[in-house]
Amino acid sequence: MRTNLNKIQRCPGCGDFLIHLALKQALAELKIPAHQTVVVTGIGCSSKMSQYMDNYGAETLHGRGIPFATGVKLANPELTVVSVSGDGDTYGIGVGHMIHAARRNIPFVHITCDNQNYALTTGQASSTTPIGAKTKSTPEGNELPPMHPVNLVESAGCQFVKSVSDKDIKGLKETIKEAILFPGFAHINVQQSCPSWKRW
Ligand SMILES: Cc1ncc(C[n+]2csc(CCOP(=O)(O)OP(=O)(O)O)c2C)c(N)n1
Ligand code: SF4
Structure with missing residues (x-):
């Protein structure tokens, strides 16, 4: 939480507003006190979320939220630890950490805000960009097949993997609550809108 913050830096219509709201509501409904909650993020638009929470x-660093969250949970297992980052952070630069978190099954939640692009750096193609999508880095259309994150994380051993749209705010809130209560590593992939760069 940043105490000197007077503005949330997001574009109008960003799906991160909805994910942020769902996470806050989930923690409130589970009555988990702020002083027992840690939200860890990497770097990106979605990763600014740790600054905007009250706990x-x-x-942290781009792609390194998951190892940081692992350390927090190991140091104090009483804490509720939620890690949040983008698809570039989770399935690109940080994909190795995601796979090993799934294998280790340490009980914390990772939420991927999957807007299918590297948004903070102005919309380059990521591991989940669909074929044909025109982005800053693929002006003629993306030629690479997208990764299927749910299959990837499941095959690495994660026993709680869900994919939810940011538009299903109630479903997302309930899924986050289930994930927090799950006694192992839980991963939620949120299909996130990014009106500034995701135009496919
Ligand atoms: C090691 C490192 N490489 C590259 C960057 C530059 N960088 C900052 S944010 C970002 C993209 C973030 O994309 P994503 O994780 O998908 O999150 P989003 O902004 O879409 O929410 C990149 C490449 C960085 N900060 N650190
Ligand atoms: S660039 Fe996209 S992800 Fe970033 S704040 Fe704007 S709408 Fe949200």
Whole structure:
């Protein structure tokens, strides 16, 4: 939580508003006190979320939120630890950490805000960009097949993997609650809208 913050830096219509709201509501409905909650993020538009929550938080390095969250949970298993980052962060630069978190099954939640692009750096193609999508880095259309994150994380051993749309705010909130209560590593892939760059 940043105490000197007077503005949330997001574009109008960004799906991160909905994911942020669902996470806050889930924590409130489970009555988990702020001083027992840590939200860890990587770097990206979605990763700014740790600054905007009322609990403890850490905005770490690009792709490195998951190892940081693992360390927090190991150091104090009583804490509720939620890691949040984008698809570039989770399935690109940080994909190795995601696979090993799934294998280790340490009980914390990772939420991927999957807007199918690297948004903070102005919309380059990521691991989940569909074939044909025109982005800053693929002006003629993306030629690479997208990764299927749910299959990937499941095959690495994760026993709680769900995919939810940011538009299903109630479903997302309930899924986050289930994930927090799950006694192992839980991963939620949120299909996130990004009106500024995701135009496919
Ligand atoms: C090691 C490193 N490489 C590259 C960057 C530049 N960088 C900052 S944010 C970002 C993209 C973030 O995309 P994503 O994780 O999908 O999150 P989004 O912004 O879409 O929410 C990149 C490449 C960085 N900060 N650190
Ligand atoms: S660029 Fe996309 S992900 Fe980033 S704040 Fe704007 S709408 Fe949200």
